[in-house]
Amino acid sequence: MRIILIFLFSILFVSGQIAADSALTLSQLWDIPLDQVEYKIARSYQKGTIKVEEVYYQSRSFKGKPVRIFGYFCYPAKAKGKLPTILISHGGGGLAELGNTINWAKYGYAVLSIDLPGHGEKRARSRSTGPDMDVSVLLRTKPDPTYNYLIHSVAAVRNGITFLTQRDMVDTDRIGMVGLSWGGVNAILTNGQDKRLKTAVNVFGAGYIPEGCTWQERFNIMSADELGAWNQYIDPKNFLKTQ
Template sequence: MGGESPEKNRAVRPRTRLREKQAAWQGLVGLVLVAWALGLAAGAAEPPRRYTGPWNLEKLKQVPPATFGVTRGLVQEVYYQGEPLRGKPTRVFAYLSRPEKSSGHVPGMVLVHGGGGTAFAEWATLWAQRGYAAIAMDLAGCGPDRKRLPDGGPGQDEHSKFREFSEAETDQMWTYHAVAAVIRGHSLLAAQPGVDPQRTGITGISWGGYLTCIVAGLDDRLKVAVPVYGCGFLHENSAWLPQFARMSPAQRQRWVRLFDPSQYLPGVRIPILFINGTN
């Protein structure tokens, strides 16, 4: 009978299958390249607007009125303007430090203490010894002796952080005041002679890490952030779950929307290093 031999057909079929596989791979590579190009286009697009919460960042980026006090070693005491509390002005106490010797402008670090902490002169001194200017502020309404200032901001007790509040009372809450004090402290530090405002960063520990996570997503002047066991999603898994359990659903939603770092971390546009323990 006529026609091609079985041996020739067997030789043709593998070549056909090979061409089919090559075409399939070429199609897959094409899809990958298209996806890659679309990803580049999306990355080049304007990033989503930062969520700024209840704070007036334009106001907080202005250099606050400040009164400078005694200098000991590399550290100087300073009081600067805080947010109003119950209709009255407040002041924030802080330590400013500078390196003993420096050539040119030096970088700056904002140092945010944790729960039960205060402005630590030793912390500011440590960074000055490393060649940085630094500011370490008190976020409990206290002065250098840890006593309440007559015009200090809210205390940092549990009630001040988690008490029930209305939308109109947002600016009376501890987190609101603390974040404002940190950003204003950055404004003051960056304005000091010999400080390079283009090279500033922030670090905080525990509740200071919590605040660092919020401020890193708000203050676009910062170049780096280092939260030390910083946190977010407090309402989902934290030591504070009992506090959230006592809130009404509306109150919990308000607290999370305004004061949880999970709302602000998507706005971070700088390198951020999370330092946490593993045990």
């Protein structure tokens, strides 16, 4: 049974008009291969009792170009048997933090903390490629919803789960996720689609975003088609029933 623990999760349940019918379905838009992912261990070292791997793995391509996601993968060096595992998704302007990843690993977890795709505001040091994490891209639905950042950030998370399932020390029946802010939105979107995720902790993420958020003015000036595409394809409200 999958569980989602939600802190400060505020949703305004307001009815809205769904965008016009389209040949594109939710499953087609968000779907990615989940059987295997190519990855590379760029560096491997030890910090005290914790083994640290700096890894890169493939994710959903963007504008026809391959995308690589960076992550710190940490686990107790002397651990025996399979470990419960956490994937950490940072918020806007964030990056994977080695110290935080190590601290979680000290509690006996295997932990993967990733740089979400691309660069963007306050993310010049991101080691991942792909679309930039800027508000304009996070809210984008033109020329079609595949250009929206969340499509690619969730793909990065789900490919991260695939990476974890390929590691011998990971207990694939005990993979969970922590997401903060936009990372919390990733947690809702991922937990609502990926049954391999058994637990999700969402901090500050929400659905029904156009009904009340920091970027309200941006939504207010969207065309009916743009707003309809967001509501039909992107907004986390579409996955609340499958948490």
